[in-house]
Every structure is written in structure tokens, then in C-alpha cells.
Amino acid sequence: MSDVSVRGRRDTSSEARSRAQGLNIGWTVVSYLLSGMAAYGLIGWLIGRAVGVSVLFPIGMLAGLAISLGFVIWRYGRNAGAGGEKDGEDGGDNDMETGMSAAASRRASHRRGIPREEKSR
């Protein structure tokens, strides 16, 4: 097999991998935003009912949204931003589930004794 076709296959594979990562992270973020609002909205509603302050329900929802938004930025946004500057070519290649940059993921895999290539397969 020629170099071109090997490179072509590798490109398609990494493209498909990053597409799967993007889909997974995108929908995880949506789930986080919805669950933050629902969880703290529910807590606010329950407390509001107990103490007779109905405004705690929307306050809880907003607080939940703020918490999940902050967490999403901390977990996904931070690594994506740092990855581009620190890791050079690996910048956009983040770990699918953790959102860690490729280099950070490689270091973590190395600590656990799993080669990166094997882990990613």
C-alpha cells in the first residue's frame, strides 16, 4: 500500500474519531446544562415549598445552570484552550470522555501503564 493511501486512511480515521468525540462532548454538554437546571430547580422547589418561598424555584434553576455552565467550561473549555497553545499539533485532539488534551491524556495513560495508541483503539 502506498504512502498516500496509508496517510489517507489515517486522516479518515482521525477525522472519524474527532467527529465521534465532538458528538459525544456536544451532547454531554447539553445533558449537563439540562441536569444542572433540573437538579437545582427541584431542590429549590422543594425548599421553596417547605419554607413557603416560591421564588426559590427559579433561583435554583438559575443556580443550577450557572453550576453546570461553570463545570462545562472547567472540564471542556479549559483543556481545549490550553491544548492549542501548549501541545502544538496535538492541540485539538482531546480525550473523548475526560476532555483532556492529547498530551495530558498520554501522560495519564503512561502513569497507568497503557500505551496511548492501544488506549485510543
Next chain:
Amino acid sequence: MTGAVAAAAGGGCHIFSGCGFPAPGLQDFIWKPIFTIGSFEFTKPMLLAILAALIVIGFFWAAFRKPRLIPGRTQSLGEMAILAVRDQILRPSLGRKGDSYLPFLVSLFFFIYVMNVMELIPLLQFPVTSRIGFVWPMVFIVYFLYLYLGFKHQGAWGYLKNMIPPGVPAPVLIILIPVELLRFFVFQPFTLGVRLFGNMFAGHLLLTIFTIATWYLLTLSVGLLYAVGSFALAIFIFVLETLVTLLQAFIFTTLTATYIASSVEPAH
């Protein structure tokens, strides 16, 4: 057939005829039973779901009934279909180790795709997945597999431990626990199902609106100009839906593959 489609099919309902626009709505997703057994009503979507399963089973049976080293046309098509799912959906998430899940993912992808694409086939023209009752069982199967594989590969304690995001300080973790629990057990499966249902529901509704509007505006008057515009939009939505049917099947199966991957191989 009920609702706006039935009203339009009546024939005489056009603009300026005194007939109001038979706007499509929820009633167009409710079907009269083909037959009933006691209180059980067998409807068109059920028939289409069975037909979709038979098409998928029949195609792959025909393709691989007698596999040959030099494949024939059907076998080549079957191999292409399987390799597409393997290279575009399975391998990017699970790698070579995940090849044992290929039959499940291929079946899931093509079953959803055929159910979706029925929207675009004349006479059938209804996407089964626009009825949410057909989507939840698939979400349940995927989520059951997700949890089962997680417990099997990581153990109960390990699985719960791996649900905790890595590197989060303890005080923040306490705040995050209700969010994580709700996300994992409610909203993740909810978004998986609702996305497929919502896209197919909206697509079918749009297609119905523009098709009925074309018929409604089709008169020898100024309405004819609007009918042409509505027909062009119906064609545009039709082309868009050919992509959406494929895309929704792809997204559902890709997310299933990433869920399986995170159960089989914890990321942290």
C-alpha cells in the same frame, strides 16, 4: 389516515373554494388501526417497524447466506455497509477491540435508518421513529447494555467511582453529585431518544405542510404561483430529509458506540 392528509386527499379542498387550509398537526401522527385483537390495535407504524426489521434481516441474509471469496453484487453491498459502520462508527470509538460489538451496531444503524427512510418512500411515507414509543425501547436496550458493560468491566464500585469527573475538588464534587446523577440516569438517555424522535417528527411535519400546501394552492389563479413556491420547498425539505434520515441513524449509533467505549474502557 387521519387529519390534514385525509382532508387534502378528499380532493376538493383548494384555496378560494371556501375550504380553510387543512393544517397538519399531531393528528397526522395518529393512525386508525389496521386490525384489532382485543384491546390491542395494530397500526401502520407497527407494520412499518416490522417491515423495517424484515428488510434489514432479509438484506443481510441475502448478502451473507453463501459468502464467497469473490463477492457477488449483494455480498459486496453488504460488505460495504458493514465496513462503513465499522470504519466510521465503531473503530473511531472502540478500536479493534470493539469489533465484537459490530453486529449490534450494524443492526441498530440499519434498523433506525430504514425506519427513518420510510418517510421518503411513496405509499409508506411515514417515519416510524417520529412515534416516540418506537424510540424508547431502543434507548432502553442501549442504556441497559451501557450499564451492564460498565458493571461487568469495572465492577459496581469501580463504575460508580469512574462516574466522578477526574480532578474535581471535594467541595465542588458535593455540588456536582445531583447534577451528575440526573445527567447519567435521566438526561443522557433522554437526549439520546428525544433527538432522534424530534428530528424525524419535525421533518415529517414540514414535509406534510409543504405537500398539502402545494395541493391546497393549486388553482387556476394567483394561488398557482404560491403552489410552485410551496412545491419547490417540499422538494428542498425532501432532499434535506434524505440527509437527516441518515444523519440521525449515524448520530444514534455513534453515541451508542461512545457509551459502550466508556463502559468497556473507563477514561479515568
